[in-house]
Amino acid sequence: MNSVLESAVSQDPPAPEREQTVAREDLYDLLGNCRRRYVIDYLREHQEPTSLDTLACHVAARENNTSVAEVTTAERKRVYTSLQQTHLPRMDEVGVVEFDKERGLITPADQLAAFSLHLDVVSANSVPQSVIYLALSGLSVALLLGFVAEVPLLSSLSPFWLGGVVLLLFTSVATIQHVRDR
CATH class of the missing domain: 1.10.10 (Arc Repressor Mutant, subunit A)
Structure with a gap:
């Protein structure tokens, strides 16, 4: 032992x-x-x-x-x-x-x-993701305000279609970035 x-x-x-x-x-x-x-x-x-x-x-x-x-x-x-x-x-x-x-x-x-989460390397010919999503958010708010203010083209859309346009914008940008980053 x-x-x-x-x-x-x-x-x-x-x-x-x-x-x-x-x-x-x-x-x-x-x-x-x-x-x-x-x-x-x-x-x-x-x-x-x-x-x-x-x-x-x-x-x-x-x-x-x-x-x-x-x-x-x-x-x-x-x-x-x-x-x-x-x-x-x-x-x-x-x-x-x-x-x-x-x-x-x-x-x-x-x-x-x-x-990957901490390093946001942006090449000279590209725009940081934060700027892209900030611009998309601003565009979405402008569309919403235009709808509420009854701007002729926007007020003719239903809220469903307006939400669909915003969703399509974000989905398109996210998909493009995902494919580009692969």
Whole structure:
């Protein structure tokens, strides 16, 4: 019995599993750095293991507002070094990516999905969702006020049709954004 107790005590404890959620402080820390946001954005878009060199080129292109083909060696090296030494190890520690430093391979982790709700990356040619829905709400209120004020075209509609138009507007915009974001 004594040997059973000794073997149970001498065994190493099981490795702790990664947290299922990202702590709020870690989330803010990661999102507080532009380079990390670019990494998260790239990995959310591609959802596959990526080499450090490829990731560094894409991040450098975004930072310098240029194409990947136009990134200079100095720009790529600067980003590569900071990703390898600082950003990716920190992101791996939090559980957002799996960073294999030996192979230079970055794999998106399950925790990356937690950033979808917190990261509203808007490209230069698009409008934030909040602005779109605010405009739709304003249009809906204008239609309602026009109906109440008995504006000729709007007052001829029944409230059922007016509600249907508003619902159709919101459904159309939500569907377009859903298809675009896939």
